[in-house]
Amino acid sequence: MLAAPMAEPLRIALAGLGTVGAGVIRLLDTNAALLRARAGREMQIVAVSARDRGKDRGVDLTRFDWHDDMTEMAARDDIDVVVELVGGADGPALTLARGTLGAGKALVTANKAMVAHHGQALSELAESGGVALKFEAAVAGGIPVVKALREGAAANAIERIYGILNGTSNYILSTMEASGADFGETLVDAQKLGFAEADPAFDIEGTDAAHKLAILAAIGFGAKVDFAGVECEGIASIRAEDIARADTLGYVVRLIGMADLERTGDDSCALLQRVKPCLVPKGHPLAHVTGATNAVVAEGNFSGRLLFQGAGAGAGPTASAVVADLIDIARGEIGAPFSIPSAEMIPMARAEAGHRTGRSYLRFTVADRPGVLAELTAAMRDAGVSIESLIQQGRQEEGGEVLVAMVAHEGPQRNVARALDLLRDSDSLTAPPLSMQILEG
Amino acid sequence: MLAAPMAEPLRIALAGLGTVGAGVIRLLDTNAALLRARAGREMQIVAVSARDRGKDRGVDLTRFDWHDDMTEMAARDDIDVVVELVGGADGPALTLARGTLGAGKALVTANKAMVAHHGQALSELAESGGVALKFEAAVAGGIPVVKALREGAAANAIERIYGILNGTSNYILSTMEASGADFGETLVDAQKLGFAEADPAFDIEGTDAAHKLAILAAIGFGAKVDFAGVECEGIASIRAEDIARADTLGYVVRLIGMADLERTGDDSCALLQRVKPCLVPKGHPLAHVTGATNAVVAEGNFSGRLLFQGAGAGAGPTASAVVADLIDIARGEIGAPFSIPSAEMIPMARAEAGHRTGRSYLRFTVADRPGVLAELTAAMRDAGVSIESLIQQGRQEEGGEVLVAMVAHEGPQRNVARALDLLRDSDSLTAPPLSMQILEG
Numbered sequence: 001m002l003a004a005p006m007a008e009p010l011r012i013a014l015a016g017l018g019t020v021g022a023g024v025i026r027l028l029d030t031n032a033a034l035l036r037a038r039a040g041r042e043m044q045i046v047a048v049s050a051r052d053r054g055k056d057r058g059v060d061l062t063r064f065d066w067h068d069d070m071t072e073m074a075a076r077d078d079i080d081v082v083v084e085l086v087g088g089a090d091g092p093a094l095t096l097a098r099g100t101l102g103a104g105k106a107l108v109t110a111n112k113a114m115v116a117h118h119g120q121a122l123s124e125l126a127e128s129g130g131v132a133l134k135f136e137a138a139v140a141g142g143i144p145v146v147k148a149l150r151e152g153a154a155a156n157a158i159e160r161i162y163g164i165l166n167g168t169s170n171y172i173l174s175t176m177e178a179s180g181a182d183f184g185e186t187l188v189d190a191q192k193l194g195f196a197e198a199d200p201a202f203d204i205e206g207t208d209a210a211h212k213l214a215i216l217a218a219i220g221f222g223a224k225v226d227f228a229g230v231e232c233e234g235i236a237s238i239r240a241e242d243i244a245r246a247d248t249l250g251y252v253v254r255l256i257g258m259a260d261l262e263r264t265g266d267d268s269c270a271l272l273q274r275v276k277p278c279l280v281p282k283g284h285p286l287a288h289v290t291g292a293t294n295a296v297v298a299e300g301n302f303s304g305r306l307l308f309q310g311a312g313a314g315a316g317p318t319a320s321a322v323v324a325d326l327i328d329i330a331r332g333e334i335g336a337p338f339s340i341p342s343a344e345m346i347p348m349a350r351a352e353a354g355h356r357t358g359r360s361y362l363r364f365t366v367a368d369r370p371g372v373l374a375e376l377t378a379a380m381r382d383a384g385v386s387i388e389s390l391i392q393q394g395r396q397e398e399g400g401e402v403l404v405a406m407v408a409h410e411g412p413q414r415n416v417a418r419a420l421d422l423l424r425d426s427d428s429l430t431a432p433p434l435s436m437q438i439l440e441g
Numbered sequence: 442m443l444a445a446p447m448a449e450p451l452r453i454a455l456a457g458l459g460t461v462g463a464g465v466i467r468l469l470d471t472n473a474a475l476l477r478a479r480a481g482r483e484m485q486i487v488a489v490s491a492r493d494r495g496k497d498r499g500v501d502l503t504r505f506d507w508h509d510d511m512t513e514m515a516a517r518d519d520i521d522v523v524v525e526l527v528g529g530a531d532g533p534a535l536t537l538a539r540g541t542l543g544a545g546k547a548l549v550t551a552n553k554a555m556v557a558h559h560g561q562a563l564s565e566l567a568e569s570g571g572v573a574l575k576f577e578a579a580v581a582g583g584i585p586v587v588k589a590l591r592e593g594a595a596a597n598a599i600e601r602i603y604g605i606l607n608g609t610s611n612y613i614l615s616t617m618e619a620s621g622a623d624f625g626e627t628l629v630d631a632q633k634l635g636f637a638e639a640d641p642a643f644d645i646e647g648t649d650a651a652h653k654l655a656i657l658a659a660i661g662f663g664a665k666v667d668f669a670g671v672e673c674e675g676i677a678s679i680r681a682e683d684i685a686r687a688d689t690l691g692y693v694v695r696l697i698g699m700a701d702l703e704r705t706g707d708d709s710c711a712l713l714q715r716v717k718p719c720l721v722p723k724g725h726p727l728a729h730v731t732g733a734t735n736a737v738v739a740e741g742n743f744s745g746r747l748l749f750q751g752a753g754a755g756a757g758p759t760a761s762a763v764v765a766d767l768i769d770i771a772r773g774e775i776g777a778p779f780s781i782p783s784a785e786m787i788p789m790a791r792a793e794a795g796h797r798t799g800r801s802y803l804r805f806t807v808a809d810r811p812g813v814l815a816e817l818t819a820a821m822r823d824a825g826v827s828i829e830s831l832i833q834q835g836r837q838e839e840g841g842e843v844l845v846a847m848v849a850h851e852g853p854q855r856n857v858a859r860a861l862d863l864l865r866d867s868d869s870l871t872a873p874p875l876s877m878q879i880l881e882g
Binding site: 023027030031034035037038039040136142143144147148151152153154155156157222285295300301302304305306307308309310311314316317319320321322323324326327328331333335336339340341344403409 | 481577588593596663729744745746747750751757758761762763764765767768769777785
């Protein structure tokens with residue numbers, strides 16, 4: 001292969017040598033020739049830093065300068081870009097990120113928490129220094145969805161972004177679907193198999209998905225990153241029975257992150273961002289997404305519905321995204337991190353969703369005694385919720401607990417909330433009720 | 442919104458004002474403010490050209506300079522980029538493309554035939570002039586899959602690219618699946634509904650998919666564009682019975698374009714490119730792609746399987762892709778059209794696929810008389826094809842025609858070809874036999 005005269009190598013510092021860090025080193029080694037051709041330059045790791053120098057990571061680190069203090073790397077003159085794989089929204093990762101961008105160097109990060117919390121400020125810092133800030137690996141692992149929104153779909157006013165943004169939750173839900181098992185035992189199995197962390201809270205409570213959603217929404221809608229504005233509900237209260245009943249009704253249950261813009265005036269918008277378990281019609285592409293896979297849908301006003309799907313985590317896919325960012329930087333493709341300049345990103349009001357209409361699934365666990373169904377249906381009536389179907393059947397739990405599941409007709413979401421409110425203090429309910437929206441379109 | 446000081450506008454000439462051309466004008470009008478923010482510059486159509494000046498296209502053209510001769514636009518000093526939407530592999534489109542790039546201007550095209558046939562030469566011309574050649578709209582309509590391969594998955598050695606690349610064929614196959622109707626009547630309905638052209642040959646014979654596949658393969662594998670190297674088979678011989686039998690066996694039928702690299706020596710590879718109807722397992726994401734939708738899978742050595750799905754044609758989606766290219770150009774993101782410099786693209790040998798193993802579906806239409814089944818199964822035996830299952834049932838055609846469908850065990854593809862060869866001259870067959878591979882993975 002006749003190579004054109006090469007530009008200077010891209011000199012990289014790597015902070016954090018966990019599975020993803022080791023994956024990045026392995027990728028740069030394995031695909032070196034290819035990367036040289038595609039980037040037009042050598043991609044060269046110069047220095048690395050991690051907590052434990054002695055740990056065996058399965059890759060040769062002796063080639064690289066070692067720094068006990070990773071912030072030193074940001075100060076070196078012979079480094080072009082720092083890859084931050086330390087993790088954590090604040091602390092050392094943030095210090096490194098600020099130091100790197102402040103020193104006029106490019107930053108690549110896989111840190112969704114940091115970008116969700118501090119992306120706005122870091123982006124301003126990057127732009128004022130004229131350097132790249134890239135975070136493809138922070139959203140949906142190996143799927144190039146940041147690029148897809150920032151560039152591929154850039155011609156469109158984005159009408160809605162939604163998808164399956166957390167692999168652990170999707171693994172658990174689709175496994176429950178296949179096995180009929182309950183949430184608790186499925187989580188334990190997932191932990192044994194490495195699909196869930198020892199402390200799974202971030203994943204199963206929706207926080208991880210919310211981080212990703214806030215980043216996607218900022219790019220798609222030109223809104224200032226507003227992680228705190230994401231309404232968030234996890235999957236821990238979903239029972240095997242909910243999944244079985246959804247199935248009977250023609251749906252599967254998925255944890256869906258969704259964001260859209262609502263016009264609130266001639267010249268003003270509000271942003272709705274939420275992560276919630278939803279019923280997804282079996283004919284919808286997201287219904288076929290099983291296991292730890294992620295999938296993102298972006299609806300553009302000209303493109304129509306675009307779907308991007310792939311592995312949402314793991315050393316290989318995440319390294320693929322990190323190195324894609326490095327290639328962009330090597331090619332000189334540096335632009336506003338969130339697609340438009342930070343100064344033009346709008347501090348968007350948060351949308352009130354109560355008036356939005358839709359169909360809902362509601363499930364109650366109630367005491368097995370006369371009058372309970374009358375109490376439930378009266379609450380629905382009083383809240384203006386019209387019942388499309390109701391199932392009271394299936395397994396009867398010990399202690400006389402009965403499950404009542406219903407689907408409400410299309411109606412305002414606030415009515416469903418009001419119905420649940422009316423029943424809040426009822427001693428007929430043996431557990432808090434569950435409501436899930438039915439995904440349309 | 443406080444805008445940063447703007448760069449000069451990007452001055453655009455538009456050649457071809459069919460539905461896509463009108464769609465581009467409409468998009469630039471509708472999303473003007475958004476595009477200005479994202480591109481950092483005004484996107485300004487300066488001049489247009491088409492065959493018929495008088496035709497009503499539903500958009501106001503009086504704002505633009507009109508050229509009867511579109512090549513004049515390439516020569517104008519006040520044009521930065523020409524958008525070619527004329528179509529046709531050669532002729533005026535090619536003349537315009539050469540003229541534009543030769544004059545040191547950027548070219549954006551939706552012309553898959555031209556890129557498949559002349560992409561290599563045009564890319565060399567663009568690179569030698571240091572200008573952009575972009576063709577996102579040439580592959581899979583609004584899906585940003587050229588960008589996904591060129592940039593998003595650029596860190597990976599691509600192991601396989603495959604997908605549903607022709608909306609018309611997919612519309613016909615998935616409609617046959619839903620209705621049980623035969624190919625001929627479904628095509629007629631598709632034509633009435635605008636999903637198939639009056640002359641559908643390019644779509645149903647696989648040529649259109651082959652154009653797109655050759656482009657994707659060049660980007661993914663760094664091979665010189667080799668459209669002539671695509672083995673191509675269309676969908677016209679697929680019968681309702683094939684789809685019904687595939688269904689019974691757990692498959693759907695899809696027209697699949699597929700490309701991969703085969704290592705033929707320590708330092709050499711051969712490229713396999715083919716477009717063929719295949720049996721797709723119902724659990725595979727491509728099995729759920731219905732209607733005129735396109736979907737592309739890229740398997741990277743680190744990313745794993747990535748799937749990109751969306752509208753494969755239409756004014757809006759195609760305009761979305763064209764304008765995404767314009768935004769890239771406005772942002773100064775100009776690089777090798779096929780990801781690596783043209784000079785480094787390898788003239789790849791064509792792979793011989795006969796030794797590849799896989800499972801196959803075979804269908805024969807035979808005369809209803811004794812001994813025919815013995816003749817078929819003897820041919821299978823003699824060719825070394827082992828039969829996994831065989832169905833001789835279903836509707837008996839007039840004139841005593843019977844359909845025999847079988848699934849062959851995993852084995853070399855050349856054995857299946859040999860079996861069909863042995864039966865070529867048999868007067869037991871009332872029509873040419875059909876074989877389809879079963880998609881793995």
